[in-house]
Amino acid sequence: MSTEAEFRHEVREFLESLPSLLVDADDPLERARIYLRARFDAGLGALDYPTGHGGRDLPREFVSAYRQEASGRVPGEAGFGIGISMCLPTIRDHGSHELRERFLRPGLRGDEIWCQLYSEPGAGSDLAGLATRAVRDGDEWIVNGQKVWTSGAVDADMGILLARTDPTVPKHRGISMLVLPMDQPGVEVRPLRQMTGVSHFNEVFMEDARIPAGWVVASEGDGWRLAVALLAYERSSLGAGGGRQPISTDRLIDLARERAVNTDPVLRQDLARLHSQASIVGWLNQRSGIHPSVTKLWRSRQGRLASGIAGRLAFPGGAAWDDGAEGGSWAYGILDSPAHSLGGGTDEIQRSTLGERVLGLPREPAVDRDIPFSDVRRN
Ligand SMILES: Cc1cc2nc3c(=O)[nH]c(=O)nc-3n(C[C@H](O)[C@H](O)[C@H](O)COP(=O)(O)OP(=O)(O)OC[C@H]3O[C@@H](n4cnc5c(N)ncnc54)[C@H](O)[C@@H]3O)c2cc1C
Incomplete structure (x- = not known):
């Protein structure tokens, strides 16, 4: 392993080569793609990932050193941020060998864009109340339901999906995390126009959408634990200046x-x-x-x-x-x-999380936590 000084030298050399690659690219997504490819191919795109998946297995200080050197000198990650900062670390930490082999390299290299299929019309802050269903059918999952506020879904190749796979158990327990290929007949993405005039996020409708049986992250029914793990990556990234x-x-x-x-x-x-x-x-x-x-x-x-x-x-x-x-x-x-x-x-949810998990305050009362999801009354 190189010393930090040697590593910084390597990073500076890479950063010097970057402007000539970007000279003809104006579109932010295209600029991000060129940057991510060049970074990955230079061995700098997966510093804290295991070596088998294109990573360098380097300690945290090297990641910070890269950030310091690159600050203000590289394009933003644009639509790739959701994959790079949230979905891929979750797959790295919890995904099967098959999922890591299939998704880490193309995601980190800017070959695939990800979106986050969590929120639904009836499940935002109360995320565990989500109603999208995934049902196993032979060697596939069949998905039906609707997501909303899905940032970047129009450009996405893959979505990290939370779906209910068992409605007979309490709401936190019957959820699984799956990887949904976005480019298929069962998935329809409709952009939502915001008051800024831009369509940053979308509605996503899934009607008999299909997912290979093995594309469940960790195991069936383990989705809530993974949802929280991914949210921690998301919040750290937002807190660190991403997004x-x-x-x-x-x-x-x-x-x-x-x-x-x-x-x-x-x-x-x-x-x-x-x-x-x-x-x-x-x-x-x-x-x-x-x-x-x-x-x-x-x-x-x-x-x-x-x-x-x-x-x-x-x-x-x-x-x-x-x-x-x-x-x-x-x-x-x-x-x-x-x-x-x-x-x-939301801010209110962050405050409740801190109150409960850090300060040890009593949990928010909930009437539907311990009853089967199928028995919960909904509007
Ligand atoms: C720019 C942007 C990008 C987004 N991108 C994505 C994305 O890519 N993928 C995705 O899945 N989602 C995305 N979201 C959705 C986002 O996660 C939700 O908007 C958020 O979780 C709130 O859910 P909600 O909009 O349904 O509001 P609600 O949950 O209906 O909340 C409404 C209000 O009530 C308050 N509230 C609700 N419950 C409580 C409680 N228990 N205690 C105190 N106050 C409460 C909330 O704080 C809020 O002020 C995005 C949202 C925005 C604004």
Whole structure:
């Protein structure tokens, strides 16, 4: 194994080769794909994965070293983030040899895009109440049901699916995690238009969709444990700065100067708060063992504070949809900000999780936890 200094040198060499590969690519998804392929082929795409699956089996410090070197010098992961930060680590940790062989390399290399098929119209915060059914039929699973808010589903090749495989047991116990091939007649993806004007997420309808029998992660009925494991990866990634970005403090400081309000004491205090919060969340992320809901909550608070400041500073001109602002229109940044508190589980749910799992407070009362799912009354 190389030393950290040698490793950093290797990373810098790779980063220097990157701009020439990206020179003709404008589309964010295409840029991400080129970057991920080059990174994987250079042996830097699976640092903490086992060697058998294209990984290097390196300790955590090397992953941090890569992040430090690459910061600001590589394209975002765009639609690949869900696979790379959430689905693939879950398959690495819990999937069978068959699943690891089939999915890790193409996912890490940017050859396949993943989406997360968790939320349903009647199961968001109460995720264990999901009603999508998967029924075993010979060497396949047949899936029927509907998902919603599925980010990036239009581009996805694979979906990590939570489905109910046994309705006769209490709701947390009858769920399985499966891998759904998205490109098949039984899967219909309908984009949902958000108030930002963009269709970031989708509805996904499954009608007799098919999954090979062996594409269950871990084992049948073990889905809730895996759902929680994947959510921990999701929350850590969001808390560490993955996914949507808050409006940057530097942009807001420039705007305050432009509007000649940078001497306003209340505004200065808010900008200072924004700056200190960004530092705090950065330090929290360096601590090992921190509960992912802590950093997720900090990031969501950061996103809302930044957009609140932008709202006060940018308007009325900021209401113009194309206001010429560098880094995206102010209106877009402001309208996108509620998503910070919802995607990956709402702020209220993070607080309850911390209360119950970290502070040891009593569990939320639930009337349907111990009865068979098929006996639970639903609307
Ligand atoms: C940008 C974005 C991307 C997303 N991407 C995906 C994705 O790719 N895949 C996916 O599966 N889902 C995705 N989601 C869905 C997201 O996980 C859900 O929106 C979230 O879990 C909340 O569920 P819900 O929308 O059904 O709201 P509800 O669960 O109906 O909640 C409504 C309100 O009630 C509050 N509430 C509910 N239950 C409780 C409780 N027990 N205690 C206190 N308060 C409570 C909530 O905090 C919320 O404020 C995405 C959402 C957003 C905004």
